[in-house]
Amino acid sequence: MRLTTKSSYGVRALISLAIMYDRKRPVPIKDISREEEISGVYLEQIFNRLKNQGLVRSIRGPGGGYALVRDPSDISVYEVVMALEGSVNPVRCVSGKGEKKECGRIATCASKEVWREMARRIKETLGDFSLRDLAGRTLELDPGKARKAQLYEKSLS
Amino acid sequence: MRLTTKSSYGVRALISLAIMYDRKRPVPIKDISREEEISGVYLEQIFNRLKNQGLVRSIRGPGGGYALVRDPSDISVYEVVMALEGSVNPVRCVSGKGEKKECGRIATCASKEVWREMARRIKETLGDFSLRDLAGRTLELDPGKARKAQLYEKSLS
DNA sequence: TATAAGCTTGACTTTTTTAGTAAGGTATAT
DNA sequence: ATATACCTTACTAAAAAAGTCAAGCTTATA
Numbered sequence: 001m002r003l004t005t006k007s008s009y010g011v012r013a014l015i016s017l018a019i020m021y022d023r024k025r026p027v028p029i030k031d032i033s034r035e036e037e038i039s040g041v042y043l044e045q046i047f048n049r050l051k052n053q054g055l056v057r058s059i060r061g062p063g064g065g066y067a068l069v070r071d072p073s074d075i076s077v078y079e080v081v082m083a084l085e086g087s088v089n090p091v092r093c094v095s096g097k098g099e100k101k102e103c104g105r106i107a108t109c110a111s112k113e114v115w116r117e118m119a120r121r122i123k124e125t126l127g128d129f130s131l132r133d134l135a136g137r138t139l140e141l142d143p144g145k146a147r148k149a150q151l152y153e154k155s156l157s
Numbered sequence: 158m159r160l161t162t163k164s165s166y167g168v169r170a171l172i173s174l175a176i177m178y179d180r181k182r183p184v185p186i187k188d189i190s191r192e193e194e195i196s197g198v199y200l201e202q203i204f205n206r207l208k209n210q211g212l213v214r215s216i217r218g219p220g221g222g223y224a225l226v227r228d229p230s231d232i233s234v235y236e237v238v239m240a241l242e243g244s245v246n247p248v249r250c251v252s253g254k255g256e257k258k259e260c261g262r263i264a265t266c267a268s269k270e271v272w273r274e275m276a277r278r279i280k281e282t283l284g285d286f287s288l289r290d291l292a293g294r295t296l297e298l299d300p301g302k303a304r305k306a307q308l309y310e311k312s313l314s
Numbered sequence: 315t316a317t318a319a320g321c322t323t324g325a326c327t328t329t330t331t332t333a334g335t336a337a338g339g340t341a342t343a344t
Numbered sequence: 345a346t347a348t349a350c351c352t353t354a355c356t357a358a359a360a361a362a363g364t365c366a367a368g369c370t371t372a373t374a
Contacts, residue, residue, distance in 0.1 A: 001158075001159075001238070001242050001244065001279070002246075002249070003158055003247045003248055004360090006361085007248075008248050008250075008268065008272075012268055015267060015268065028319080028320060028321090029320080029321080030319090030320080039363060039364085041363070041364060041365080042362070042363055042364085044321075044322080044323095045362095045363085047321085048323085051321095058320090058321060058322090059321085060319090060321050060322090060371060061319065061321080061370055061371030061372050061373095062317095062319040062320070062371070062373070063319080063320085063372060063373090064319075064320050064321065064370085064371075064372085065320075065321085066321085077268075085158050087158065088158050089158065090158065090159060091159065091164075091165050092159070093165075107298070108295070108299035109169070109295075109298070110172060110291045110292075110294040110295040111165065111168045111169055111172065111234075111291060113294065114168070114283065114286050114291070115160075117282060117286075118282050121278050121279070121282045122158070122275065122278070122279065125274060125275050126271065126275065134267045134268060134271070135267075137270065138265070138267040141266070142265035145265075161331085161332065162333070162334095163332090163333090183349095185349060185350085186349080187348095187349080196333085196334065198334075198336080199333070199334055199335090201350080201351080201352095202333095202334085204350090205350095205351075205352085215350060215351085216349090216350085217340080217341045217342060217348090217349060217350050217351085218341055218344095218347095218348065218349060219344070219349070220343065220344095220348080220349085221341090221342080221348075221350065222349075222350085
């Protein structure tokens with residue numbers, strides 16, 4: 001019953017972008033990598049997917065980096081997880097769209113109803129958290145982070 | 158975001174036991190294996206865990222097999238999944254009891270609150286389904302199964 | 315316009331987990 | 345006795361997860 005690290009890293013990374021969102025400045029991967037102690041090369045893969053799914057956009061060259069495409073209050077953790085995991089179904093046979101290997105006994109399998117409901121509730125739950133929520137909560141839990149963001153800001157001007 | 162096949166097999170297998178529960182007769186693994194098209198040797202592993210977690214008891218020798226320890230209405234899918242997966246947490250760092258590798262930044266990590274809530278809701282959801290529910294639903298979906306169970310009964314008397 | 319910052323792409327490797335097998339044993343009803 | 349069925353430990357193959365590597369492409373800025 002585990003998400004891959006892509007999701008947990010991805011969410012943490014996007015919280016960083018959310019915190020920086022108002023400053024209208026892209027955040028380079030290297031910064032997130034250092035700050036969150038996540039392999040930079042691995043993060044690149046993750047951002048690649050996020051970009052392909054339309055959650056972030058990229059700006060190349062010096063001063064470049066990644067930024068959220070939409071307002072953080074408009075992006076839910078569900079979207080991030082979907083972008084990175086592809087699905088939220090607990091078993092293969094309860095297929096969304098692109099999933100294969102239905103198990104044959106689908107028509108008469110009662111347990112599939114459990115898994116379906118489970119997916120529904122997970123979607124609901126993750127949909128309740130926006131990146132803005134989490135960014136706000138992060139600053140509450142770690143005021144140092146707000147300070148750091150400001151310093152970073154200053155060092156650029 | 159996947160459960161292992163242990164859980165889906167396990168639930169399906171226990172639905173079979175639930176259907177047989179009233180007849181007060183243990184069900185041998187071989188039968189479930191044939192009926193549900195699941196590797197018998199693999200099922201043994203699964204039942205081993207279920208037994209260690211106190212969900213089923215075993216009766217050895219000819220005419221033996223496995224049976225539910227408690228009434229099907231008193232056993233939820235959550236218990237089965239916990240017995241077979243060990244946990245329902247979507248990430249390692251949100252640890253229940255026996256889980257390791259807390260990630261150090263726990264104190265200031267906002268996303269962990271998402272994962273915690275997610276685990277809570279999964280528990281809630283799976284707790285809502287009892288084996289009796291699923292056994293009943295199975296007989297609804299597949300009336301042939303009820304007939305088969307009766308035949309099986311007859312062949313023994 | 316050279317340079318360096320930073321994204322882009324695809325293939326590759328390593329580690330861990332999953333999904334089983336294999337092979338022997340033990341208990342027990344008949 | 346013997347066949348049925350559980351019990352236990354160890355092993356293995358395949359897939360997935362988690363990262364690494366290498367070589368590029370874009371663009372701001374000095």
